[in-house]
Amino acid sequence: PVLVLDFGAQYVQLIARRVRERHAFARIVRHDITAERVRELNPLAIILSGGPKSVYEPGAPQCDPGLFHLGVPVLGICYGMQLAVQALGGKVEAPPAREFGRTDCHVLDPAEPLFHDVPRDTVVWMSHGDQILDAGADFLPLAATSTCPIAAAKHRTMPFYGLQFHPEVSHTPYGSLILGNFLDRICANPRSWTMEAFIERAVEQVGRQVGPDQRVVCGLSGGVDSAVCAALLARALGPRVVCVFVDTGLLRGGERADVENVFRSHSEAELRVIDASTQFLKALEGVTDPQEKRLRIGHTFIDVFREEARSIPGAHFLAQGTLYPDVIESGGEPDGPTATIKIHHNVGGLPAELGFELIEPLRDLFKDEVRRLGLELGLPDSLVWRHPFPGPGLAVRCLGEVTAPRLEVLRQADAIFLDELRQAGLERQIAQAFAVLLPVQSVGVMGDARTYENVIAIRAVETEDFMTADWSRLPHEVLARSSTRIINSVKGVNRVVYDVTSKPPGTIEWE
Numbered sequence: 001p002v003l004v005l006d007f008g009a010q011y012v013q014l015i016a017r018r019v020r021e022r023h024a025f026a027r028i029v030r031h032d033i034t035a036e037r038v039r040e041l042n043p044l045a046i047i048l049s050g051g052p053k054s055v056y057e058p059g060a061p062q063c064d065p066g067l068f069h070l071g072v073p074v075l076g077i078c079y080g081m082q083l084a085v086q087a088l089g090g091k092v093e094a095p096p097a098r099e100f101g102r103t104d105c106h107v108l109d110p111a112e113p114l115f116h117d118v119p120r121d122t123v124v125w126m127s128h129g130d131q132i133l134d135a136g137a138d139f140l141p142l143a144a145t146s147t148c149p150i151a152a153a154k155h156r157t158m159p160f161y162g163l164q165f166h167p168e169v170s171h172t173p174y175g176s177l178i179l180g181n182f183l184d185r186i187c188a189n190p191r192s193w194t195m196e197a198f199i200e201r202a203v204e205q206v207g208r209q210v211g212p213d214q215r216v217v218c219g220l221s222g223g224v225d226s227a228v229c230a231a232l233l234a235r236a237l238g239p240r241v242v243c244v245f246v247d248t249g250l251l252r253g254g255e256r257a258d259v260e261n262v263f264r265s266h267s268e269a270e271l272r273v274i275d276a277s278t279q280f281l282k283a284l285e286g287v288t289d290p291q292e293k294r295l296r297i298g299h300t301f302i303d304v305f306r307e308e309a310r311s312i313p314g315a316h317f318l319a320q321g322t323l324y325p326d327v328i329e330s331g332g333e334p335d336g337p338t339a340t341i342k343i344h345h346n347v348g349g350l351p352a353e354l355g356f357e358l359i360e361p362l363r364d365l366f367k368d369e370v371r372r373l374g375l376e377l378g379l380p381d382s383l384v385w386r387h388p389f390p391g392p393g394l395a396v397r398c399l400g401e402v403t404a405p406r407l408e409v410l411r412q413a414d415a416i417f418l419d420e421l422r423q424a425g426l427e428r429q430i431a432q433a434f435a436v437l438l439p440v441q442s443v444g445v446m447g448d449a450r451t452y453e454n455v456i457a458i459r460a461v462e463t464e465d466f467m468t469a470d471w472s473r474l475p476h477e478v479l480a481r482s483s484t485r486i487i488n489s490v491k492g493v494n495r496v497v498y499d500v501t502s503k504p505p506g507t508i509e510w511e
């Protein structure tokens, strides 16, 4: 693997993703991993990430200096570069002015392999307070900006390279190429990380893990992760996979049919669809508080799922579509960085309670890799590019009480809005889009009569990580068509409004 040492950079996962786009497997590890442990892991390369501290501050995170003497190529980015240069005898300081944003950068030696095919004058993304004042005689500067004479450097005798700028962000247009050069031209990257090879390995591993008379239960949510997880397991185990799809009655229009079509036509896995909508609606009767809705839906889901799982003979494993970011952020990775804020809980508490063993075939993958894997496994575009959908479903978009007629109004409006976005070719650039049924009525006039009916809010957001999001600047025509179609064809709606709130201060969902 390529080991990415995490010094607390905002962009550490992005570094790993970029490396994988270059077909090398990247793992994020704690910054204080020992040189001995690194040697055992036998990495292709080591990348030292950026970080928020100054390398000369007391308590600034360090790395084992033994790393530089393993003979493994090391690339330091920003803080990682400063750390290495300081450890190897150079001097880091805070210059009078910080450098932040897109910056012109000049490559000093066009023959340098790290900058192969990169224009001599290019743009890089800078974000630093400190910089290298004096690298000492052992380092050779490779690039410079007007205020940063050592924007890139390499050691004269050891396989160390450093970049003061951030090659991982898209604002450094040649950043991905520079990382690729490092991997291919300096580390002799065998380019073995592909989704094809991943499937082969995963199929083999799952085949070894699951005994011939054991079965795997796989909950399908209608989302990408669980679908890809099920498809991968089905590839490995065929009918020994039992997919369970709970129709909560809180799904979007056509969702259940889509899942049924894909799984009945695409795989040999058994599919059990449970219609539990009556049970869910009953549990939600009279409830308007958002947290209470979530709680009741969660409990009902566990009840329904448990009941079904118990009736599957030979069921030994429960599959979960846990992804790599969840694994890192919950501190569940050996050698990984310590847990941050997010504790993830997919089917919280279920495996232990049911005596299942967990199987998580996607735990090494990023979201974009899961999508590529899904396509490679033959899942249709419509499923692979599906927007995320919250577990509690339409219940948290049906503000106020959740009833069957109100859900129907919401479902119809939602389907129209999504259809308009699809027709306008906007579905991919938008991260999430949906309709919300508000618990207010407004006055209108239709034909010659006064109406007093429901209001639908439509929302579309753009985001990379769903932690922050911006509302989409949708073309007015798309908004106009959506509004007209919703009001004309959804009975009980006489007004449509567009949500122009970003996150923060808003959240993506309304409750």
Ligand code: XMP
Residues within 6 Å of the ligand: 294, 388, 389, 390, 391, 392, 432, 466, 503, 506, 507, 508, 509, 510
């Ligand atoms: P918010 O509304 O917090 O949403 O900005 C961020 C992302 O999380 C989704 N979301 C949920 N997903 N269970 C889920 O599985 C939930 O209770 C839940 N609440 C919000 C939301 O759709 C968005 O993608």
